[in-house]
Amino acid sequence: MHNKDLYRYFTSMKTPFYYYDIHLLHESLTRLRDSADKYDYQVHYAIKANANNRILEIIRDYGFGVDCVSGNEVKRAIEIGFDPKKIVFAGVGKSDDEICYSIDHSIFSFNCESIEEINVINEWGRKKKKVVAVSLRLNPDIDAVTHKYLTTGLPENKFGIPLQFLGKVIHQFKILTHVKLIGLHFHIGSQIRELGPYVELCEKVNAIQGTLSHKYGINLEHINLGGGLGINYENPDSELIPDYGNFFETIHKHLKLRKGQKVHFELGRSVVGQMGSLISRVLYIKKGLNKEFMILDAGMTDLIRPALYGAQHKIQNISKPEAQIMNYKYDVVGPVCESSDSFDDNVMLPITKRGDLVAIRSTGAYGEIMVSQYTLRDKPHAVYSDELTDGQGQLVFPQAAGM
Numbered sequence: 001m002h003n004k005d006l007y008r009y010f011t012s013m014k015t016p017f018y019y020y021d022i023h024l025l026h027e028s029l030t031r032l033r034d035s036a037d038k039y040d041y042q043v044h045y046a047i048k049a050n051a052n053n054r055i056l057e058i059i060r061d062y063g064f065g066v067d068c069v070s071g072n073e074v075k076r077a078i079e080i081g082f083d084p085k086k087i088v089f090a091g092v093g094k095s096d097d098e099i100c101y102s103i104d105h106s107i108f109s110f111n112c113e114s115i116e117e118i119n120v121i122n123e124w125g126r127k128k129k130k131v132v133a134v135s136l137r138l139n140p141d142i143d144a145v146t147h148k149y150l151t152t153g154l155p156e157n158k159f160g161i162p163l164q165f166l167g168k169v170i171h172q173f174k175i176l177t178h179v180k181l182i183g184l185h186f187h188i189g190s191q192i193r194e195l196g197p198y199v200e201l202c203e204k205v206n207a208i209q210g211t212l213s214h215k216y217g218i219n220l221e222h223i224n225l226g227g228g229l230g231i232n233y234e235n236p237d238s239e240l241i242p243d244y245g246n247f248f249e250t251i252h253k254h255l256k257l258r259k260g261q262k263v264h265f266e267l268g269r270s271v272v273g274q275m276g277s278l279i280s281r282v283l284y285i286k287k288g289l290n291k292e293f294m295i296l297d298a299g300m301t302d303l304i305r306p307a308l309y310g311a312q313h314k315i316q317n318i319s320k321p322e323a324q325i326m327n328y329k330y331d332v333v334g335p336v337c338e339s340s341d342s343f344d345d346n347v348m349l350p351i352t353k354r355g356d357l358v359a360i361r362s363t364g365a366y367g368e369i370m371v372s373q374y375t376l377r378d379k380p381h382a383v384y385s386d387e388l389t390d391g392q393g394q395l396v397f398p399q400a401a402g403m
């Protein structure tokens with residue numbers, strides 16, 4: 001962010017709020033679509049990253065599908081107008097209501113995480129006289145080299161079916177009459193910044209496909225490699241759009257496909273992460289015994305990632321956009337009555353005073369969607385860059401603020 005007029009505009013607004021750079025979102029989506037089209041890959045947006053309706057409407061218009069992990073996400077995607085034929089539904093604990101709703105709307109695929117779940121889906125298919133499309137979410141035993149709460153592809157994680165059970169599952173599908181196995185699904189984790197784990201995943205998939213065809217005579221139509229592509233939190237401005245081209249090229253190089261197979265992805269963070277900033281006002285600079293606390297009007301109820309996984313976001317004082325020298329050290333905290341309500345320690349910033357605005361960057365993913373009302377705090381509102389300008393791209397200042 002480097003728009004001084006924009007920051008002046010923010011000064012008149014109620015804080016905290018999520019600022020969404022819609023222009024950047026369009027750029028990112030265009031790049032993603034073009035990169036995926038090159039290999040005819042199908043992308044499903046992982047809606048849990050950000051389910052703000054305005055954002056979803058924009059993503060919908062690019063023709064992507066949706067990756068859901070709850071029944072309400074499936075419902076929201078359908079309400080927004082995504083094609084049910086491009087909706088996939090994962091999750092270890094799908095309830096009967098969620099299963100029924102998704103069968104009734106004929107979604108593309110249930111990504112099933114256990115034999116027990118497949119049996120329940122088969123039962124509902126039988127009652128509804130439908131054959132339900134199912135993919136197996138396999139746990140490939142791959143270390144995604146990310147935060148321990150962000151790995152999902154290791155045996156100690158609750159996700160997916162262990163590879164060792166593959167034979168048993170295949171056998172089960174021969175018995176069941178109201179489920180049809182259409183593909184394999186994997187999702188090894190999130191905020192993955194090196195492509196090594198994806199190369200490893202491709203090699204595992206190649207081996208699994210070999211076993212499936214040689215041992216069981218099965219060739220599946222769909223291979224879904226999930227999401228997880230990471231973003232640059234330390235220095236967002238150097239990498240506002242993730243390198244989708246390199247990502248897909250790496251997959252293309254390492255994944256051996258059978259005839260007629262379609263490859264799917266489920267990207268969340270990389271699509272929406274960089275377009276969002278949480279804008280907050282400094283309430284107090286509180287002198288402690290041997291440190292200074294910068295107390296913001298935004299807290300863990302507005303952005304929980306730092307408290308939940310120790311995530312670090314770049315923090316900028318946007319009331320001093322010109323400042324070059326960052327010679328003051330602050331512990332940046334929120335107002336909530338929890339010691340974990342802290343955004344970061346020892347952050348170097350220009351001297352900051354009460355009333356200054358700060359931007360907590362790269363908060364478009366897993367930000368607004370995780371807002372809670374703990375301590376009955378207000379929810380932050382959302383501001384969209386394209387609603388701040390007139391037809392000529394000039395900022396339109398709010399009347400109410402008397403400007």
Ligand SMILES: *Cc1c(COP(=O)(O)O)cnc(C)c1O
Nearest residue numbers: 046090190227228266267268269
């Ligand atoms: C969360 C999730 C994703 C998206 O992960 P990102 O790291 O945001 O890309 C994809 N697939 C499944 C099954 C998920 O649970």
